[in-house]
Amino acid sequence: MSPASKALAEFVAEATEILEALGKDLLVLDERRGQEADPERVNGIFRAAHSLKGLAGLFGQERISRLAHGTEDLLDRLRLGKLLLDDAVLDTLIEALDAFQALLAETAHGSESEGLSRRAEGMAERLGRLGAPVAARDEDPLDRLELDAQVRAVFTEYEEHRLRENVRRGVSLWRVRAAFDLSDFDKGLADLNARLKPLGEVISTLPSAQPGGAHGIAFDLIFGAQVAQAELESGLKGTPAELSQLTVRPSSASARSAEALSRAPLAQAESHAALVVASPTDVLPQTPATRRGGRKKGARATPAPAATAPGARAGDASHPVVESRRAAAPEARADAGPPPGPGPASQAWLPLADPATWGARPGPASGDWALSADETRSGVEATEGHEEVAAGRGTRPARGPVGNPGAASVVEARSQGGRGPGTSGPVPSLVTYLQGPGGRAPGRTAPASDRPAAPAPVPAESSLRSLTQTVRVDIGRLDGLINMVGELLLIKANLQRLAESARVDGAVPLSKLFGQELARETRGLERKLEALQEGLLEARMVPVGQVFDKLARLVRRITREAGKEIDFVIGGGEVELDKLIVEELSDPLMHLIRNAIDHGVEPPEVRLAAGKPRRAVVALRAEQKGNHVVIEVSDDGAGIDELRVREVALGRGLITFAQAEEMGRRELLNLIFLPGFSTARSVSELSGRGVGLDVVKNNLGNLSGIIDVWSERGKGTAFHLTLPVTLAIIRALVVGVSARTYAVPLNSVLEILSVQPGDIRTLERREVLDVRGQTLPFVRLSRLFGLPERPVSRYFVVVVGLAQERLGIAVDELHGQQDIVTKPLGGRLQSVRGISGATDLGNRRTVLVLDVAALLEEGMAQERRRA
């Protein structure tokens, strides 16, 4: 690799990592639309964009750098509270991610298309214009904080903003001082941070400028506590932390506020519990996009008897939220402008302080939902800048969204039953992002004829696969491997010594002791090599959650497009699989999930009519079962009608009547995986199930996995994908048939039987065995591969199984077990059924490796053909 291409590869790898992290964070924001964003998350996204900008700049990737600049700029305004995160902003960020991905793909392939350049350029420009500014405040709350100017001088703009926010909300602020040993202070700090996190926000970590002795170092953490002092103290027990509270001077209006609070009735607390948003800021929605139907925040601006003011509860540590923002006094609303939004559905939602604040709200909850954005806005402005209210100039007309025509359509679409921007406007193509640019093997995806006739078809060349083949390895694992190599070197030294002494002693017959020593070292070598192999395999493992996360973003997108209401549930994301398998899994899973959403799940009205909950559940779960991982894609939708499947299969001549008569429910359902089963017509007939499922099945087959379906009318459908944990090195059973040798992956071998020819019986013209009262389908490998059959007195039957399928494979000889590395067969041999690859057995003999999944299918197909 040339230095230039190596540098480019490094750039792509790191940029990919950054984008992945960014995508993950955006997903969380997307999931929690309408709630206030966690400042740390927004800052994380900002940092990602910031790193990307720097990185792209250094590598001369101007297009990415420019877009990153625009993105960073927007995020900077967000995290500094100068801009609020509404739907339009979030959608644009998701769109920007899509653009980044596309740009990076072009970079990786060394191309640069003008269309994309223009798109990125336009995107960057839009980012710059996006969003409504947050109203400026007159008073800087930071001025009320008594903090050494020198300390303040080391805060970044962001840290300063977070500090300001905490002061403004009346959070009690602490200086947590802790001294650690220089050698492991990071561990100590990490521990301290872990304890502090649940109790509030660590705003800044300052290494103390005072030399902490020869081997020590002290830190000051500026901490905004969401809990009372006692709880904070008990939470820090056992750490070297010392607490001292930072003084915040009360603001001028606090006295009045305290009085108002003391009169406040608590009756409203429960009825408004649902309205509480995690932690509020002044980031107040002003664009129509944030006004979403049914959000009962309008009551937030309930007329209050008097303008109350923040700071009232500064001394009350058990209620850390100080500001009671309910100064939406009637006079503030009086001169509000005409409502710009379409009535009740467009109430602005307002950030709330804390349940305590709700409980303390004075005055009647008027149930006045029809507040306009202006009104609500004025309410908050009044609270934020309470002095303004007191001065009697409460309201200012709301500033509409600036240069963001998309926002209005977003609102409209949302208020009509959750159809999102995907259908209503030029907003993002998360799908395209998810599909990623230029998947590695477009040829493997479904042919056009098999595509769903869904309203928004996925482009055929789509893939969720990663751009790079990089695997990030946990440093602990890597260290373990390096240690093992060290131990191997030790054993090598011992063996060398033994060899040396054997050489020097020459003709002297080797002693028994020597032999024992040699055997011991060899055993040690073997054990270590095994451990090393295992360790290396582990290093290839990545959590399936990686692909689940990508899919979750897709689900949100499709759900919106399809007008369905779906809760997407993910489980077992921590289950690890070979990186290669995880990558290849994304497309089949995407297929299945799209089917579930588009066709499995009924529209909300239909569900309600059927007595089901309005919201459907689509679940994606992984579970490790021994050497395999089972991934389940399920929905609680309408299910598949196996009788319709039967009809379609008969109609297409895929099965005969006689076969159909014999088939059980499960067998009938599994017909949907047959090639040719799914066509455009069958899509509508079977509410779309079966779309490209043969392709899904083939994809899985390539991974030595199999797929199985369960479905019940009215209850739902579940697909089970059973996959090996790794493809790299596997243990194999070496067998002989007609003087040829084959390897069978041991992870799919269930047992081996010795069978007399007389034990084989024919049932419905197929050969079967009776094993412990069960009928086992049976194939002779020699017949399957068209090899000359030799008369034998007994067969060895290798019983293989994946998921529910079982098959007995008759072979002549068993040669034992061996670790093998399967190499793919190139060129035309690739499509030979029943063979997954070739391997070297070490004695320079190359043998073919059986593809168990394909054989299981073949066994079943044969049954059908023979019938």
Next chain:
Amino acid sequence: MGHRPGRVLMRVKVLIVEDSKASREYIASTVEAVEGIDAVVTSSGFEALKLLPRHRFDLIITDINMPDINGLELINFVKKNPNYRDVPLFIITTEGREQDRDRGMALGAAEYLVKPFQPGSLESLLRRYLKLP
């Protein structure tokens, strides 16, 4: 301690604190390209704090936006500590972070560079501050 003017024959040591790997490599290769300089790189402010007492650095280059402690805090730490306060310190910033940059300079950073920068500009600054020919 720290920076000793007039030293030409001895090799000098530069600490680079930058959390982005690719940026770090870029800066390090630029620094190492200057004859007579050894670069010590680290990805975090914490690591930098650990490295400081173990080496005698002649110059420090730090990013501002980093996850554990920010670059400003590192500068403050260095500049307040009698053992290190004479070590010249460069900040690497990105466009648009003027406030952070200004604070860094106010805390005692000697120079700032805005990403992306030309290797030549860093090189000439290094030569100037390290008194290299």
